[in-house]
Structures are given as C-alpha cells and as structure tokens.
Amino acid sequence: MLYLIDGRLSPITIYHFSETYIEKNVSPLEANYKSEILRYFNKSYRGAIVLMKEKCVVCNESIREYGNTSTDGFWSWNTNLTHYVEKHNLKLPEVFEQYLYKQEFRIKDFLLDDLEKFYLKINRYVLSADFFEDNFESYLRNRNMSLDDFHHKYSIEECVKIEKEFDDFFGIESFDGFDLKKVNYVRLE
Numbered sequence: 001m002l003y004l005i006d007g008r009l010s011p012i013t014i015y016h017f018s019e020t021y022i023e024k025n026v027s028p029l030e031a032n033y034k035s036e037i038l039r040y041f042n043k044s045y046r047g048a049i050v051l052m053k054e055k056c057v058v059c060n061e062s063i064r065e066y067g068n069t070s071t072d073g074f075w076s077w078n079t080n081l082t083h084y085v086e087k088h089n090l091k092l093p094e095v096f097e098q099y100l101y102k103q104e105f106r107i108k109d110f111l112l113d114d115l116e117k118f119y120l121k122i123n124r125y126v127l128s129a130d131f132f133e134d135n136f137e138s139y140l141r142n143r144n145m146s147l148d149d150f151h152h153k154y155s156i157e158e159c160v161k162i163e164k165e166f167d168d169f170f171g172i173e174s175f176d177g178f179d180l181k182k183v184n185y186v187r188l189e
C-alpha cells in the first residue's frame with residue numbers, strides 16, 4: 001500500500017496510489033527533478049517504523065522498507081515511495097511536486113516539538129483501536145462467534161468476509177487505519 005499525506009490543513013488529505021496509477025505512471029525515462037526529489041526523501045525524517053516486507057508492484061523486488069513512513073514535518077509518505085521514484089521514475093501527484101518545487105527541494109527547519117504536533121494531528125484521524133475491538137467483539141458475540149474462533153478457527157477468506165460484514169454493519173470506511181469520514185481521501189487512478 002502506497003500513500004502520501006498532506007498534513008498542512010485540517011482535515012488532512014490522503015493520496016492513495018492505486019496499482020493502476022503506478023502502472024500508468026512509471027517510465028523508463030528519467031522523471032523531472034528526480035535527483036532533487038530523491039535527495040529530499042533521503043534528508044527527511046523517519047516516522048513510524050514497521051517491519052514488514054512487500055513486493056514492488058512493478059518489478060516484484062522485495063521492498064524492505066514497506067510500512068515505514070517518512071516526513072518533512074508537513075507531509076508524510078511511505079518510505080518505499082523512494083523505490084518507485086528511484087527505480088521506476090514514478091510520477092508524483094502534481095500538488096506534491098509543486099510543493100517540493102516551491103521549497104526548491106529544501107526541507108524547512110523545524111523543531112522536534114513541531115514534529116510531535118504534526119503526528120498528534122495525523123493521529124486524530126486514525127480510527128480508535130479500542131472502539132474497533134470492543135465493537136468487533138460484541139458483533140461476533142451476537143452471532144455466536146468468539147474472537148478466539150475468529151483468530152484460530154476460520155480461514156483467511158472467512159475472516160475477510162466477516163470483517164467486510166462488520167464494516168457494512170457499522171458503516172465504517174477505513175483506509176489503513178484512517179477513518180475515511182474524517183479525512184479527504186483521494187484515490188489516484
């Protein structure tokens with residue numbers, strides 16, 4: 001899953017790169033300002049670090065950094081965006097390119113406090129895990145199932161089906177933990 005978050009305004013905007021977008025926007029030709037963009041990515045700060053592996057949708061290579069996020073204090077993105085720009089010349093959304101261009105590809109100075117504030121702001125838009133778990137458990141109980149059954153007895157397909165029914169029942173729409181009712185969500189196709 002590849003995304004980019006504009007955290008400058010409230011609510012935040014999440015740009016989600018669909019596989020279709022990635023396939024359509026990679027190129028054998030060098031992207032504009034590629035080296036400046038890569039330098040910007042390298043100088044950014046690490047946000048969340050999640051040890052997961054995912055294969056690149058273009059070259060099938062394992063990307064070790066999958067799940068990690070990077071930030072400049074205003075935007076946040078998956079660290080593996082670097083792979084797509086470096087190896088596949090992925091075209092970034094216009095709004096982000098213009099932002100980088102306006103800053104002349106230089107990361108603005110900021111204080112550690114500002115970075116904390118940035119993450120507090122982003123985290124406001126994340127679905128509450130407690131809310132989710134409590135409701136999910138009572139949903140299962142009402143259907144004579146238990147969380148233990150869910151984790152141990154059912155196949156992945158059955159689990160996905162139950163989760164989908166739960167989402168429909170509560171009208172929850174989420175994207176990678178973000179509550180879609182609270183954010184601007186832009187799926188790049």
Ligand SMILES: [Zn+2]
Binds near residue numbers: 083087088
């Ligand atoms: Zn690749």
